[in-house]
Amino acid sequence: MSSLKDRKRFEPSEVEPRIVQRWLDSGLFHPQPEGDASENFSIAIPPPNVTGALHMGHALNGSIQDTLIRYHRMLGRNVKWVLGTDHAGIATQTQVEKRLKEQGTSREAIGREAFIEKTWEWREEFGGTIVGQLKRLGASCDYDEERFTLDEGYARAVLKVFVALYEKGYIYRDNYMVNWDPGSGSAISDLEVEDREVTDTLFHIAYPLADGGGEVVVATVRPETMLADVAVAVHPEDDRYRHLVGRTVVLPLVGRELPIIADEYVKTDFGTGCLKITPGHDPNDFEIGRTHGLPELSAIGEDGRMTGLVPAYEGMTIAEAQRAIVAALDEQGLIRARDPYVHTVPFSHRSGERIEPLISLQWFMRMDELAAPAIAAVRDGRVKIHPESQSRRYIDWLENIRPWCISRQLWWGHQIPVWYRSHPTQETYVGMEPPEGEGWTRDPDVLDTWFSSALWPFATLGWPDGTPELEAFYPTDVLSTARDILFLWVARMVMMGLEFTGDIPFEHVYVHSVIQAPDGRRMSKSLGTGIDPLHLIEGGDRPPVFTGGGEFPAYGADGVRFGLLAMSSTQDVRFSEEKVAQGQALANKLFNATRFVLLNVAEDVELAPAVQTVEDRWILSRLEAAKADFAERVEAFDFSKAALGLYDFVYGELCDWYLELIKGRPFDAELSGHLLHVLRETLALAHPIIPFVTEELWSLLPASARTAELLAGARRTAADPSLRDAEAEAAIERVIATVQAVRSWRDAGGVKPGEFLEARIDGLDGLVPLVARLARLTPVEDDRAPVATIPVSGVQVDLLTGVDPEEAAAKVEAQRRHLESEIRRAEGKLANDGFVAKAPEAVVAAEREKLERLRAELEAL
């Protein structure tokens, strides 16, 4: 490593990996299970898919959680960030199947056991990717205890929960309408379905009355399902059809007689007012069928092909069957109309294929009993959702909750702990261990991945055993997540936590932004709108969504963390590379400020806040303000303000002013000690957001300045309002305003930056030398006529030399016009009786004061 003097820039690519290693070696991220959860601080990471790589959402959420974790760790709490990955049934199985296909085989060919073995191998190979990426981001998770939702202990917890819920009667098996995903060959839950707009043809088909007295016409976009029709429904009040109720129609092509029934579900003003009822293939028809006790027929099978219900069509694909049926109907002249029809249709979120509603024998879980306590927990504030507005979405969803289809026709997952045998009698066995005796067959299905995820906060800590970890870290403190899994995951964790641990799983739920592509579209690989956080950290190609193209510079993990936090809010935001660059600039600024201090301070100084001068008092006061603001914002989950406030302090106060103000002073022991104190406090302040640069700089501090080996393990001192110093703040504010005013005049007057101007300075007392140095003035005490007079907040600076008189005159004129317009405004306000009478006294007084000041400044001009 070159000497500090030669390191003019903070080089994240060189420094950060080295820092990660120091953290990992330190053991700081792996807490002992001591103390209890009320005093400790813990977060369970939303487990990324084991197939996954770090995307923008992970990077943002990682930055958020790590900020919280590091902040609380530095407050001295025993902190644990539970790490792990999710087995992600469908996603993982799909990946492995794809690989098998490339190898010329398939899961069916190798069999269940070998397939699962292959999947574990696959996990060994790729499962570590995202964990390594989290390390690179600086996430201070407990890497020594990584969990996986299929681990042995975790699996025991899952089975125990299944058995318990079965025994309570919440879990049951039923033939029911499910969302069949032909892509994965499995049922999926309502939450895994997304609606897309599709243009279909709406066919109007005539069904003749059985007694020959005419026909009814039904409308459908899916004529192929008519094979499974069991009735035609009309509205009971519909005068057009009332007389037909109770009669029957003949189902074309099939010949089956269907009753005409009355049901209020049917809209009289939509379509023909006659609805064909197909309980086997439409969720609404299914409900109607159940209320009317109609048969449930299946024309389409789980393989996506036509069943033998009507032999002529058996084996056809859905599209083939539709063509054949439409052709046959045409031949018989039964199609009355075809209209293009735009409507929304369910698609699988996972495979992207159109959902086929089918009746299928599946395992379900009744949710209403579990929902009630979960609603109460949020209502009474035991679980707090931020922002508050998300609570209503949560409650609304739980209040209207429906049974959850929990079985999946996959191999990768927790196999359902149910065994069947038909000899000697028809039997079902449910238990954590296989049953005794011969002839048992285990249910081949696995559980929905979200079933196991729902146990995450406690199953990762060793539940159902009463482990020390559970004692120390459950309930967790914060659960941070995006909006889209509030129902899928968060609500279910609350339900399961309350049911099985008797306690909430976390106290705060923070719902963060979704970061969109710079053009406002969703970030997605296939659209080319995805941005790889690793490319931001280490440099790499800009994706096509950046029209400029080129490469990202290596912004470093600090830059990315800062940038993502600064961008984030409670609503969706567009990705802004500028914010990441701002974070990198902050890291570099801090690096150079530290360099300046360390290259100048006296050796062997005692570290202590000193209050020799007004500016020393000022920076201590501002540092205090920055600390208080930071704490308040982090604790309120307002990460963008925490990040930007940090930036403002470091740039706008520490570097732009304090370090400039002290440059005229000798670096004696006192100033050195003071500078090191301010520096140390600033590094500690900034560490949760930009941990790398601050840790690196900490290591460069003299040993006496470090209160711990690693900054990550050091304490933050709590905010102390008594350290605020209003007097010093007011004084330095005047210095700053004066310097800025003089600089502005110099610039307008064409004065060379290096040139010193003679000036008379009134109203600053002992602070004249500060202003003189920063504004490049030579204070003089004589009564020559000024070339220009600069009035600013109680201070008056008479420039005696240097400024071009014409330029000065122009500036005076501009200033005069500005002051006059301000005065008019203030006068107008004060002349308004309503204002004087009704506005708060303080506001009126402030306005009067302002007017006086403006008048004085105008006078001075």
Place this chain on the structure above:
RNA sequence: GGGCGCGUAGCUCAGUGGGAGAGCGCUCGCUUCACACGCGAGAGGUCGCUGGUUCGAAACCAGCCGCGCCCACCA
């Protein structure tokens, strides 16, 4: 159909009742002994539109226009 949110400088966003802000971009100046990925000084905005409440509205209320998200079973 119901619900939630957004519209402020060229771009991305702060600002919830008393003189319009930040970062980036732009203009001008500067090798000032921490940093030229720097420093200093500037230009740039009828705060979507219309009406209302108020002494006073970017902010509060109503309507309209535009955009986004969530929920919902109209064949």
